[in-house]
Amino acid sequence: SITSNESFRIYKEEKHKANMSDSGVFAFELGDDLATRCGNTLTGVFVPGSRIALSAYRHVTHSSRDEPTENAGQVPVLIYMAQESTLFDEPVLRSVLAEANATFATLQQLGSRATRAEYVNISRAYRSIVRSCLEKLEQAKKSPEVQTDEARLQRLCDAIVVFYAAECLWHLFEILYIQSNQLVVPQLLDWARFHSPHAEDRATDLLLMGEEASESDDYWSIVKSLIMLGEIDVTRAVLSQNRKAGQTSFKAAEQILKSMPVYQEGYALQKFHSQWEFWHVDTERKIQSGLFATEPELEQLIRLVAGDSEQWDAGIKESQDFYEYLPGYLLFTKPTCKPFELKIAAAKWLNRWCLLRPEREQCSMNRMVSQLMDHDLRLFIYDAQKLNDTHWFSTHLIDLIHHCGQLKSYFDQNNIDLPALRHSMIYEYGSYLMTSHNMWQLGIDYLDCCKQEGQAAIELLLPRITLRSERQATKLINLARQRGLISVEREICKVLSKRSYDNERYGNALEWAIRSKDVLLVTAVADFILKHYSKTGCMLCPDTIANVGGRMFASPRLVFLSKYFEFYEFYRTRDFLSASELLVNLLESKITPDYFWPSLLIDSMPLLESKDPKIFAKETVAILHHIETDLVPIIERDVSKYGKHHTETVFKDYRVENVDEIMNLLRLACARNLARALIIENTLPVV
Numbered sequence: 092s093i094t095s096n097e098s099f100r101i102y103k104e105e106k107h108k109a110n111m112s113d114s115g116v117f118a119f120e121l122g123d124d125l126a127t128r129c130g131n132t133l134t135g136v137f138v139p140g141s142r143i144a145l146s147a148y149r150h151v152t153h154s155s156r157d158e159p160t161e162n163a164g165q166v167p168v169l170i171y172m173a174q175e176s177t178l179f180d181e182p183v184l185r186s187v188l189a190e191a192n193a194t195f196a197t198l199q200q201l202g203s204r205a206t207r208a209e210y211v212n213i214s215r216a217y218r219s220i221v222r223s224c225l226e227k228l229e230q231a232k233k234s235p236e237v238q239t240d241e242a243r244l245q246r247l248c249d250a251i252v253v254f255y256a257a258e259c260l261w262h263l264f265e266i267l268y269i270q271s272n273q274l275v276v277p278q279l280l281d282w283a284r285f286h287s288p289h290a291e292d293r294a295t296d297l298l299l300m301g302e303e304a305s306e307s308d309d310y311w312s313i314v315k316s317l318i319m320l321g322e323i324d325v326t327r328a329v330l331s332q333n334r335k336a337g338q339t340s341f342k343a344a345e346q347i348l349k350s351m352p353v354y355q356e357g358y359a360l361q362k363f364h365s366q367w368e369f370w371h372v373d374t375e376r377k378i379q380s381g382l383f384a385t386e387p388e389l390e391q392l393i394r395l396v397a398g399d400s401e402q403w404d405a406g407i408k409e410s411q412d413f414y415e416y417l418p419g420y421l422l423f424t425k426p427t428c429k430p431f432e433l434k435i436a437a438a439k440w441l442n443r444w445c446l447l448r449p450e451r452e453q454c455s456m457n458r459m460v461s462q463l464m465d466h467d468l469r470l471f472i473y474d475a476q477k478l479n480d481t482h483w484f485s486t487h488l489i490d491l492i493h494h495c496g497q498l499k500s501y502f503d504q505n506n507i508d509l510p511a512l513r514h515s516m517i518y519e520y521g522s523y524l525m526t527s528h529n530m531w532q533l534g535i536d537y538l539d540c541c542k543q544e545g546q547a548a549i550e551l552l553l554p555r556i557t558l559r560s561e562r563q564a565t566k567l568i569n570l571a572r573q574r575g576l577i578s579v580e581r582e583i584c585k586v587l588s589k590r591s592y593d594n595e596r597y598g599n600a601l602e603w604a605i606r607s608k609d610v611l612l613v614t615a616v617a618d619f620i621l622k623h624y625s626k627t628g629c630m631l632c633p634d635t636i637a638n639v640g641g642r643m644f645a646s647p648r649l650v651f652l653s654k655y656f657e658f659y660e661f662y663r664t665r666d667f668l669s670a671s672e673l674l675v676n677l678l679e680s681k682i683t684p685d686y687f688w689p690s691l692l693i694d695s696m697p698l699l700e701s702k703d704p705k706i707f708a709k710e711t712v713a714i715l716h717h718i719e720t721d722l723v724p725i726i727e728r729d730v731s732k733y734g735k736h737h738t739e740t741v742f743k744d745y746r747v748e749n750v751d752e753i754m755n756l757l758r759l760a761c762a763r764n765l766a767r768a769l770i771i772e773n774t775l776p777v778v
Contacts, residue, residue: 142172145171178250181243184224185530192536195536196536203494203495207495259286269497274429287320289316290313323348326348341389353426396423397423398424433464486519489516521545525549526555553571554579581609585603585612588602598632598634613646617652621686621687651683658670674698675714696756701764702767708772718758
């Protein structure tokens, strides 16, 4: 826990600057030349990622003439991307999101059947996260790089204000609504001490000073503050070191404080009331007898203990917030205050504070504490959403309220649909995380709780996440697959395929294209590989093509590429019979792209020219048939379109220089092989 009052001090200094105060709406304008000429009129369009694209425009009314402005084509139109800046842009705060996400997941597992103690533990876990965050913020604020960066220093101070307020409000909510104790004063005292640590810290300094502490200028003001905070034991320790501690008046004060009855759990309430009344009357009698007349400061202190209105009014005038001394006042005037009685006591105390401190405006923090004590949760939840924490506080608190179920009757009486409210807030918070830098994994856990709407949001937002690595992409694909989002999985694969293609990683491009199951994309990548081979004779990404296997059927073009690669491998390893058989099958397959006919037929020439025929007569006739019925029409169409000597020709094969010559060579090779094959096939073996 935080023992210093650094957070408290920053909270007091910065509170009026943060969203905890009722400040006006920020105004802004575009600073470019066109915007100035148009009178700073704005138009905006929402774009993905919680952003707005802003630009200047000419104000148009029903009487405006529809004609270009004098600036048309002369002044560039600049587009500004406006995006909300949040506290979580600061790296030190992102641990809050991750730790809260883990606690949120634990609460979902507990559901609505957990015990009250388990819900209290969950609440304390959330508060522990915030307190740890405050410690990190204080350490970060003191670092040299932050001290020299005014903007970042201000962001950290703003964060301390917000999270200090969040912890304070959550702590009070836990005491009043989750723990549900019959008597609230002891818990309220702990709450007030933690959130008003300045007096206790100063008391520590006085104790270290020993007897000299009583000579300090702020000695009595600190002692009075301790009493008003209910710090009886610390007050006794400070008084015991006073130089006059041996005097009768100081001994009597020590006896009064020592003998003050403190209610213990299980003690008979009526018996405690009798003891407390006796102690209170005895204290009043000692004051009236003039026992403390020689020590006016000590007498004022004992009058505070006795609940004297005049002394407490003087203390109220020194307080910063109305709730600062309320628990201490209840300790000395109504120590067995119950939750329903707190509502009346807090209202009276607030009115009293406002009358004595008319110059102090009612800030949001005071108002929200008052709402909790007044059991006005409707307004409290409304104001909680105004905290500048992107609804972190309100979302997790509403989720806890929903699961613990102790306030169900309140929401039913006020016609508030708690499940719908929880669903809406979790949905908005999860959507925010999904569109934020490096926080999308956390957002998915929240959207998973929103059933169909959450599933739809994930389906829309997951493809918009910036892919920084294939490892991240694989993680996204697995998340999409787990939720049955096939379209998202394919979209991510398409993006990676196109990115790999742009980076000239063609093996990766083909692999991701196949995984995307997009026929057009697979065909495009396969086309590129085939065209590259026909132009250069170099086969790209051979390892990837060799391992395509049964996935080749994603596209007819990929089937052709895979089978041609098999032919290529047979030829390279000099398995000419297998190569010949596969080549003929490719010619007959009717999946050969037009641009690859020349390459495929030219590949047949070495096999046709072999002295030991590798292609039989029937297959040779088929090759000749393809030359005349497939290749010749393509050439004729090409010539009619581009001209006979135009460079744009279907013959892009690296082995072709003269079209007419290669055609003649192909026909001649077929004729020779046909002659040899016919002789061999029709020659009877010698018996």
